[in-house]
């Protein structure tokens with residue numbers, strides 16, 4: 001990561017590692033799957049620092065010290081200099097429920113992904129005052145506790161929009177960047193949130209807000225204007241009250257060298273052996289209704305109905321680590337997918353052929369890379385996705401040419417021209433794309449693949465963080481000369497943060 005002096009303090013809701021008890025008294029450390037871990041973990045392992053997050057593992061608090069801290073990853077083969085401090089927070093269950101399952105995932109997530117009918121705006125006020133605001137305060141308190149002059153605070157994602165303001169209330173000269181991992185919707189969606197202005201005021205205290213794409217940055221600026229901010233589309237900044245934040249696009253990349261070079265000890269051959277001579281189509285997604293999994297499965301079924309000559313010659317693997325259990329939308333979707341897949345396999349499959357192979361469990365990263373390498377076609381068809389790292393990992397992991405079918409609504413589609421772009425809701429088009437992928441002439445495949453690999457290699461993870469941190473430093477220098485005032489009309493956030 002760029003060298004700004006001081007230490008890096010990363011703040012996110014999701015933790016990069018959890019500790020789970022195996023039941024025999026032994027506790028094991030696991031990496032937590034998700035885009036945020038993939039993005040920040042390699043960098044924290046290089047530079048060290050403190051990562052503040054909610055502890056979700058069943059033995060998380062058995063391994064921490066009195067400050068809630070543990071050095072991670074505590075895998076035996078990882079030397080001390082490749083570890084960093086994870087500071088875990090715990091919340092009373094009801095508060096966390098209203099914060100995480102409530103405000104973050106039943107208000108912000110659906111609204112920001114343009115699924116407003118899945119949002120629970122009736123409960124927004126309760127989720128806000130009993131979950132979102134108090135939890136944001138606790139996160140901020142922890143930042144303030146570990147902060148020393150010269151540190152950089154890097155806040156991640158939609159769970160923590162109030163943290164910049166809450167921290168700056170106490171430490172006016174703190175250097176604070178935010179990276180927003182999900183899309184920023186147009187005003188017609190964002191404007192539906194009752195606490196819309198408060199969310200923007202929270203963010204405005206950051207020096208720099210990064211999003212994946214220009215269009216998300218523009219949406220944010222226009223929403224800020226609607227909430228009374230002055231904004232400048234040219235210099236990409238907005239000012240609410242006296243607080244001013246820069247807003248800019250930084251398309252997140254992956255650690256190309258890692259995915260390209262990781263040894264899998266031939267695991268991909270074992271996978272291939274299982275599916276023998278069949279073409280393998282792979283989908284990998286955290287379970288979420290934005291990822292378009294039912295639509296994708298429908299399209300694969302359509303492909304087999306439309307092109308019966310491919311039956312028994314192709315198989316789909318869909319790897320979907322379960323997430324956000326206990327939220328009705330997620331539980332319902334999981335049952336729907338299970339039902340659809342088992343019915344289809346029962347009707348179409350036979351002893352030698354399971355058309356759709358569905359896995360709800362996450363696997364270690366090395367195994368995932370082997371799956372990427374065993375596949376012939378990557379099928380990445382979210383309904384809407386801020387970026388989508390799976391599409392880039394599939395490319396980075398495969399030196400041999402493959403084919404990527406990619407939703408035009410994944411943020412990565414703006415960069416990955418060599419993929420076959422599809423509308424995920426048009427199952428006929430996706431079915432045709434699968435056929436096109438399988439029948440693609442070698443020369444065309446190679447040509448497209450070369451372009452895709454070049455793109456993913458050039459705009460990789462480290463170039464992303466270097467650009468972000470260097471712009472953060474510039475924005476901070478600019479901002480630190482400006483007069484800083486707390487907001488006058490909202491005393492609630494002002495009072496509560498105190499150094500312990």
Ligand code: GDG
Pocket residue numbers: 033034035036038039181182252284285286319321361362363364365366368385386387388389390391393
């Ligand atoms: C959010 C935004 C944005 C998946 N299964 C396994 C596993 N994974 C890893 C993948 C990938 C990550 O999870 C998923 O990242 P995505 O980007 O695809 O999606 P979200 O989790 O929704 O992430 C997204 C991202 O933040 C970053 O800004 O791109 O738009 O929604 O890295 O490899 N990892 C392992 N086993 C699995 O079974 N180890």
